[in-house]
Each structure stands twice: as structure tokens, then as C-alpha cells.
Amino acid sequence: MALTPFISQDKASGELQNAVLELMQLDATLSANIPQSLRLPMIDLVRQVNSFYSNKIEGNLTPPADVLRAQENPTSENAAEDLLEIKRHIEAQRRLSAEPIDQVAICSRESIARIHRVFYQGIPAENMHIKINSDGETAFLVPGEFRTQGVRVGQHTPPSAEAMSSYWTWFERTYRLDRLHGVSPILAAAAAHHRLMWIHPFLDGNGRTGRLFTDQYLRAAGLGSYGLWTISRGFGADVEAYYGALAAADHVRKGDLDGRGELSDSGLLKFTEYFIATALEQVRYFSSLLEPRMLSQRIDNYFEMRKQGALLSTTGMELPVLRIEARDVYRRLLNYGPMERSEIRAMLSMSESFVHNLLNQMVDEGLICQEGCKPVSLRLSRHSIDFLFPALF
Template structure:
């Protein structure tokens, strides 16, 4: 395999301008200490949407509403979710796994991690599975719609050795996003697994962004490459193909596409840094839509909105919203927790709003789309 090297970058190029803008994002992430429960809950929803996007890039047309309904059915019955939904849920699990590892320090980019991510992503799937989850391929493969033919199976291990050496190299700050973009393309170029390469490449890119401080466990909207690639699926494939010759020009064009996409994505969702914007412009209209659809009672809607505005609330804070005795109030809140509309935090009886996998989810997604905060691949 041709050695992995950094292409020459013109200091006056748009790519460098985008790199400076994203460096400011990284500084913000490193200095923020957000503990807003509503922002953290929106982050959890966005991580789930990212998994839907990644599956859609591979042709899975499952909707967000389908995922919510099927995940709830599976949890209630103890039966496995449908195959297409399992594909998405497993990507969520893989992302959660990386976040857990990152919480304890820098992620180690190793063969073991990549194989583990592959196993988490494809294990047990019928349509998009792999006969050997967690194992590099031992057969030749092709890439649908691409002229590039991935390396023979005998060179996969050595090629991945080189990729990981490059991925783990300590480089100056101005080269780090270039490094991430180059690793993503070269991983897809190698195609180390029989199936699931696209999904694992996006998980690996997320891991590298996390390592370099371009995402935050406390941000309402984490910087995630899948949102960029999902903005225009064909453009993603075209730019990947344009770099397949490994020419400096093709590789630089690919890197520019990734970095500009990340910058545009952050510009689009920067408003989500403000808790009041989330409660007033995202949650409020979503609650009204669910109420109009008959999916919430007026009391439930009032409680959700009140808790969203406060961030977290105790039962006593809601006496103007839930009339009656304290026991009646506790009973109503307990039922909302059981239905997934609220979560009860550990500690002295505080409640927070839940946006993930309940009747609010589809309305929140529609509202985010109205606010132009979702890529085109999620619009259906």
C-alpha cells in the first residue's frame, strides 16, 4: 500500500480558514463544563439520530418513528427488534461504548478496538451482518458502484498496521483534522472487513474526533462526521472515489470536503449551546405538536414544559402545574417516568425531561428539521 502522508496545503486556502474555525470549537469544548440535563438529553437523541444516518448511508430506510416504536416493543416483550432496527441500535451501542471508554481517558486506536467496533456493529444481523464479526476479511471484496478494488486479503493486516501507525501519530494541531480525514478514506480504501466497513469507518472517525477534543460529552450537539456524510450521500461517495487514486490532489479534495462539512455542521447547530433556546425553540413546539396529536394530556404537556425550562425539578416545584395533594403529584410524576416522558435523577427526587424513544421523539426530530439542524438524509 502507498504510504500515508500529509498533502501540501496552501495556507491561503478555504481549508485552512475552516481549520481555524473548527479550532475555536475545540477550545470551547475543552473549556465548557455544561451540566444542563436538557442539553445532555438532546445529546443522547442526536447520538441516536447519528446511528440512523449511518445506517441510511448503507441503504437502511428505517425512520426515527420506526426505531422508537420497535425499540419500545422489543423492550416490552423481551423479543429481539426487527433486523433493520437492530442495525441502528447496535450502532448506538457502539457509540455509547466509545463514549464510556473516552470518559476514562484517550481512546486507544488499536486492531482490538476496530475489531470490537465491527463486532458491535454487525453481530447477529441478517441483511447487513458479517459471517465473522470482529475478524478481518480472508476473501476478496468489491465496493458497489466504485471502480476501486480493495487490496487482496493477504495484505489487509499489514495495511491496517500502517493505517493505525498513522492514526496514532502525534501531529501538530493544524494537522489533526487532516489526519482524521485521511484515516477515514484509507480505512474505506482498505475495506478490512467483508461487510460493515462504512459503519466502522464512521465510528473510527468519531473516536478520533473525540481523542482530539472535537466533541464533548456535555455538548447538546456533538461534532459527528456522520452528519456531514449524511448531508449528501452521493457527494460522500463521489469524494471518497475521487481520493481512491491516492493522488495528493484527490486526497486534499477529500480532506477539504470533510473539514468544510464539519465546519458547516457546527455553524448550523451552534444555537443548541443555549439551554433557553432548547426549551423554548425545540422542546416547547415539540410538546405542542404532541399535544395537538393527542399523544399527551394537557397536564403532561405542562409538566414537560415546566421541567424543560427549569432543567430539573423536584415534585414540590410543580405544585402549580399538577394540582392536588403531594401524593397525587408524586403519582402523576411516577406515571410519566414509567411512560418514558421524564427521568428521575439519582438524589433527592429530581426529574428531568426525556427526549429519547418516547412520543416526543418524532416531534423533536421534526422540529430540529424545521430549524435546519438535520442533514438531508433524515428528511422523510
């Protein structure tokens, strides 16, 4: 087995090391500064963003408005397969994020096979026949089962099924996070993303499984706000650049000055620089979205336009007028967290019927959550996403 594990710290340029350090610092700042009341709604929204872009890379062109509606409606038998795929991907993220991450087991073949199974859970057996070559030949895909035959992916021929066992042993040993320190876990995340794609362990679903793995790995590597931002948004924003960077790292070694492994070290360096630059771009973008002063201004503008009845829904319908007091409720929930109805009534100094009607409208529109006797809490309405978080999709 001869693959360079990752661009080690002693071989990374000062510029690359500084980029990793900036990524870690911005990530920590984002995690510390986001209002606690906004953390869970934002994580839920980013799952939808992640699903949109990760599936877009694979040719799923479900419109953002449909992605945002996907979690509000029960699955219909007549729903388009692309939309069902989005829903499964969001649910896979939810399930995986709810499980503890082990720094040793995260890169094990069992863990990655589980990610693959979770992603494909719920797909009918009749939809699991996968086209495996240009002649139209198909094979039956078993979720979580590694391929037992050779494949070709574009210009890349992955390792044979017989050779995969030794590659897995190498992968598990190389990317254990309990043995990596400093900036190495982030540099390793970039390499592990490429190496997993290069091994191509499954007949189908390698791209989305690989990106779900990278989501898990970045969290385990110490990026505490990952989930409030997603690198897949950067990958999916320019799919050609993403595939180009992966292809550069696929190249075989170009002489003795290009490393000592099977693959090009210069190609791996290009992919690592691309990976870190993409992650840095995304954490900067999401940090700017959540910057308190600018977010507050967008909230003011949104509710002012709602008071005037000047906004449309994601389907082009005119949204109903919403009293400006809704802004005060929303802002208070954002800054201070969940509130009892009695506290809201006292804050607004309005009648019980007024508060009841206002909160009911905000619930119907997805701006707040009000369940039984639980306190009222903040939500992110799909109708407000484009306004509060511009250029998210």
C-alpha cells in the first residue's frame, strides 16, 4: 500500500497552514456567537442546504423551494423521485448527527458502510437496480455492501474489489483522529475525502456517502460549528471545479519529485488547497449571514414588508399582512430564547385574543413553534429564508 496519507504540516506551505488556522478560528467564533435560540433552527436549515447541493452534484435538480417544503409535507406516493431522494438525504443527516462520533471508529469500514445504509434506507427494492456500464448492464445494490466487481468512473478506474480490503486497512489506520493533532485533522479531512472517493467502495452512492462522511469527520476533527455551515454548498456551487480538483488528486505520481506513493502529491496538494479554500469561503459566508447587526436589519426589513403586505411566498402567492408586533416577538425569541405565552402578552401589552391570533398566524407560517404547554420557540419559516438569508441556494 503506497498512498500519501495527507499533506503533512511540515510540507504544507505557510499560506495553507494560515488558511487552516483561520478556518478553525472562524468556526470557533461562529459557534460561540450564534444565539442559542437560533442554533437548532439553523442546523435544520443547513441540512436542507446541504442536501440541495450534495444532490445537485449528482444531477438532482430539485428547486430550492421544493427542498424547503420537503420537511413540511408527508411523503406522497406520487412525489417525484428526486424529491424523495432529498427527503431521505435530510433524514440521513438528522440520524447521523444524533449519534455520538468516535474518533477511532469514524473512518472504519463499518462506519462508512452504515452511512451508506442510512442514506439508502426506505428505497424500494425495485429501484435498487443500478446501471454499471455504458452497455446498460445493471446490478442490484445492497445498501452498506461493498462492491464485488470492477467499475470505471469517468477517466478513473478504482481499485479492484479484491484489492479493497488492503485499502480499507490503510484508510482505517491513516485517518484515526485520536492520532492526529494541531492542524493535521483538517488537512487529513481533505485527503480522506479524496481517498474515499478514489477507492469508490460502493456500486452507487459514493459521492453522497463520501460527503456525509466528510460532514461527520469535520465535526469530529474539532470544528464545533460545522452543521451551521456546510462545505457541500461550495462543492455544489461549482461542480466542475469540484470534479476538477478530485481529478487532479487522481493523477498517478509524476516522477520522483512528486511523492513516493501511487498518486501525485502535487495533485493531492491542489485538492487540499481547494478543499480548505472552499471550507473557508463557506464559514465566512455563513458567519456573515449570522452577523448580529446585519441579521437584525434584515429581520426589521422583513417584518416591515410583511406589515405592508409586500412580500410573496415561495410559490408566488401574496403573503397575508402580518402585524408589526410579530417582529417584536420574533426578535425577543431570537435574543432570549423560548417564552411563555403570558410573557409575550405582558411584553406586548395587548389583549389575550390579539396575542392568540398573532401567535397562531406565526405558527401557521412557520415563524414560531408552539406545542401544547411548551414555551413558544423560534423557527425559520421557508417564506422568510430568501429574505433573512440571501443567496443561500
